[in-house]
Amino acid sequence: MTSSNDPLRVAVVGGGVAGLAVAAALRQQGHIVEIFEASDTNNEPGFGVTIPPNGIKALEALQGQRENILPIEWKQVQFGLHSGSSDLVCCIDNEKYQAVFVHRGDKPPDSFNMEYYPSAFGQYWVVCSRIGLHSELKRLAFGEQHEHPPCIIHLSCFTLSCDPEQGTITLKDGQKLQFDLVIGADGIKSRIRQSINPTLPGPSATGICVFRFTIGKHRLLECLPEFEWIKKDELAGPRILLAGGSRNIFMYAINCPERGEVFNLTVMCEDKRDQAISKWRVDVPRETMLALFHDFDTKWQKLLNLAPPIVSLWQLRALEPIQPWARRKACILGDAAHAMFQILGQGAAQSLEDALLLRTLLPLGTPRSAIPEILKCFEEIRQPRVHSIQKLSIEQMLSPVKNSDYLRSLELQTPIMGYDVVNELSLCQFSSISEGKEGGEMVSPASPPVVSGPKKPCSASKVYEEL
Numbered sequence: 001m002t003s004s005n006d007p008l009r010v011a012v013v014g015g016g017v018a019g020l021a022v023a024a025a026l027r028q029q030g031h032i033v034e035i036f037e038a039s040d041t042n043n044e045p046g047f048g049v050t051i052p053p054n055g056i057k058a059l060e061a062l063q064g065q066r067e068n069i070l071p072i073e074w075k076q077v078q079f080g081l082h083s084g085s086s087d088l089v090c091c092i093d094n095e096k097y098q099a100v101f102v103h104r105g106d107k108p109p110d111s112f113n114m115e116y117y118p119s120a121f122g123q124y125w126v127v128c129s130r131i132g133l134h135s136e137l138k139r140l141a142f143g144e145q146h147e148h149p150p151c152i153i154h155l156s157c158f159t160l161s162c163d164p165e166q167g168t169i170t171l172k173d174g175q176k177l178q179f180d181l182v183i184g185a186d187g188i189k190s191r192i193r194q195s196i197n198p199t200l201p202g203p204s205a206t207g208i209c210v211f212r213f214t215i216g217k218h219r220l221l222e223c224l225p226e227f228e229w230i231k232k233d234e235l236a237g238p239r240i241l242l243a244g245g246s247r248n249i250f251m252y253a254i255n256c257p258e259r260g261e262v263f264n265l266t267v268m269c270e271d272k273r274d275q276a277i278s279k280w281r282v283d284v285p286r287e288t289m290l291a292l293f294h295d296f297d298t299k300w301q302k303l304l305n306l307a308p309p310i311v312s313l314w315q316l317r318a319l320e321p322i323q324p325w326a327r328r329k330a331c332i333l334g335d336a337a338h339a340m341f342q343i344l345g346q347g348a349a350q351s352l353e354d355a356l357l358l359r360t361l362l363p364l365g366t367p368r369s370a371i372p373e374i375l376k377c378f379e380e381i382r383q384p385r386v387h388s389i390q391k392l393s394i395e396q397m398l399s400p401v402k403n404s405d406y407l408r409s410l411e412l413q414t415p416i417m418g419y420d421v422v423n424e425l426s427l428c429q430f431s432s433i434s435e436g437k438e439g440g441e442m443v444s445p446a447s448p449p450v451v452s453g454p455k456k457p458c459s460a461s462k463v464y465e466e467l
Ligand SMILES: Cc1cc2nc3c(=O)[nH]c(=O)nc-3n(C[C@H](O)[C@H](O)[C@H](O)COP(=O)(O)OP(=O)(O)OC[C@H]3O[C@@H](n4cnc5c(N)ncnc54)[C@H](O)[C@@H]3O)c2cc1C
Pocket: 013, 014, 015, 016, 017, 018, 019, 036, 037, 038, 039, 042, 048, 049, 050, 051, 157, 158, 159, 160, 185, 186, 187, 188, 189, 190, 191, 210, 212, 314, 333, 334, 335, 336, 339, 340, 342, 345, 346, 347, 348, 349, 351
């Protein structure tokens, strides 16, 4: 029998957004958390990440400070044509808000006003640097501000597999370590997903790829003074430039803690390589990208020409909804469980929501024998919502007819961005059990609750079944 405040020993595999978030969440309950991270620095590249209103709510519920991530609020989305004929980037001078989206198709939609977001969803959709988000989550996981001991991180620790029955992980150097709970936050290529169920399908190839890079604001102003909108002090909202087929340029400003104001560019096009055999991420010369956009208007080519000489090229991949996410003493979350297309901007937000639910389900004093059931409960509560969002992201990304519907449809947006994680978690009513078959006693609701499952489904589940 465990005493009522016996902390669990938890291994978190992967120190990205999902790993840091769940580590911080379980630290807040008083558990002992060790992170095993494959890289030797656990630093993020200085690209941007978009965080919609439900993601900000989740960050704050995790005790994160919104202002610490240096957010830029999106108040409008602007579209332009690859031909340059609509001249949106240049004429944006008269516009109050700033950012460029370049969208598919030859007919750009009207610009979308996003000023209704605070009244509809309580927050604006914001963008920040990945470094900023990562730093804030590191503060929560490792900072001294919390009463419970900080998490521990082991760098250069590639985890090969885990044994969900035993709660062990095996590292690349052969070490085998045992924990009460193993959480796989090891991203889209997750090893822990394979250990939970080796037959689960991996992320499919899409035939689409993206170049990602940033350009400093000063350099843009110096080299492209005709981009008047960039001079604005208030940089709010993305700009999307579109061409036929799958080519588009998506551009927005971020505040980077180390570099100040920079513009984040995601340049998407068809991937003519055989994605099954090519690397998921490679560095390529800028000229490779320029050649693919040779028919874009000169001003867009000038913009792309400001990319660094070597840019990173990513295959765009996503998971279809998968089941299970958990087996006995192991579970997955974040991209390991539900890597999705970034078109809805929900990847980071969903990882934060995952972490918060695990915090709710695993209070201090949770008996070890209840872990398998609790992890099943985690799946039951999260999957209806997350699977629906995954499906929508696939539909929006891959269907030319549906593409960008999400930006105009309050009906599609409301269940996703209007979701209030704190409210939803408080709606989950759980039956309290104790150690069950191993001889534990029933615990009263006043004791630390151990969860066997929601008595009533989360309201979000219902909404998502209807999506
Ligand atoms: C090009 C691109 C653009 C994106 N844009 C957005 C966006 O705008 N908004 C948004 O919300 N989301 C976006 N996402 C998705 C978002 O980044 C993720 O959904 C989110 O960060 C959660 O990721 P994660 O922590 O689960 O995985 P990752 O960020 O992949 O982190 C996994 C971590 O695990 C480590 N690791 C991997 N394997 C092992 C192993 N075997 N052992 C130990 N450690 C391991 C890795 O080194 C890494 O640190 C984007 C993703 C991509 C690829």
